[in-house]
Amino acid sequence: MKGKFITFEGCEGVGKSHQIRLLEEYLVKNDIKYYLTREPGGTNISEQIRNIILDGKNTEMTDECEALLYASARVQLLKQVIKPRLDNGELVFCDRYIDSSFAYQSYARGLGFDFVEKINDYAIKNFMPDYTVFLNLTPDEAFKRKGGVDKNDRLELSGNSFHQKVYDGYVDLSKKYSDRFIVIDASGSKEQTHEKIINALKEKGVI
Numbered sequence: 001m002k003g004k005f006i007t008f009e010g011c012e013g014v015g016k017s018h019q020i021r022l023l024e025e026y027l028v029k030n031d032i033k034y035y036l037t038r039e040p041g042g043t044n045i046s047e048q049i050r051n052i053i054l055d056g057k058n059t060e061m062t063d064e065c066e067a068l069l070y071a072s073a074r075v076q077l078l079k080q081v082i083k084p085r086l087d088n089g090e091l092v093f094c095d096r097y098i099d100s101s102f103a104y105q106s107y108a109r110g111l112g113f114d115f116v117e118k119i120n121d122y123a124i125k126n127f128m129p130d131y132t133v134f135l136n137l138t139p140d141e142a143f144k145r146k147g148g149v150d151k152n153d154r155l156e157l158s159g160n161s162f163h164q165k166v167y168d169g170y171v172d173l174s175k176k177y178s179d180r181f182i183v184i185d186a187s188g189s190k191e192q193t194h195e196k197i198i199n200a201l202k203e204k205g206v207i
């Protein structure tokens with residue numbers, strides 16, 4: 001039996017980490033077994049790649065290098081952790097996955113869809129999530145809520161128009177992959193957003 005693979009996506013500061021924590025509490029309380037991982041990261045090698053990508057000192061990194069590093073971290077995590085667990089019938093959640101590369105590298109960095117699709121196709125052979133939970137909140141609202149950017153995070157320092165492009169990218173992706181995308185309005189309270197996520201996952205038969 002193949003397990004289920006669910007990813008979480010959204011712009012910086014939308015409360016994704018908090019929502020994942022609330023989801024974990026719900027799953028534990030309801031005795032639902034799951035495995036949670038994150039991108040970039042989730043394995044020793046992928047976490048080392050993560051440190052290179054996110055290091056605020058690496059200002060000379062080219063967009064292509066960045067996109068390839070994300071794809072490298074991804075295939076390591078997929079083959080070492082995600083696939084074996086899915087083959088074992090497990091429910092696997094991942095904080096970000098390929099749609100982050102489309103939103104950030106294709107749309108916001110401007111590498112284009114084909115470039116990112118090709119390198120990821122090469123890496124992960126089109127291994128897509130069953131469902132992708134997209135926390136829908138504009139970057140303006142998100143940063144307002146978060147109280148500004150994290151100055152040690154290279155990606156967060158990329159500027160407002162960058163983050164607006166990321167957001168527009170996600171909106172496009174949610175239309176392009178409407179079968180897979182679960183769009184959650186994240187403009188309400190944390191509790192309301194949590195409830196929406198739980199209801200949507202129940203509706204899809206994930207939990």
Ligand code: TYD
Pocket residue numbers: 011012013016017039040054070095096097098099100101102104105153155156
């Ligand atoms: P992280 O601190 O985990 O951010 P968040 O809490 O918002 O998920 O850092 C991950 C950063 O990497 C985030 O800015 C999004 C970016 N990213 C990409 O640009 N492309 C990708 O393919 C992935 C997986 C992440």
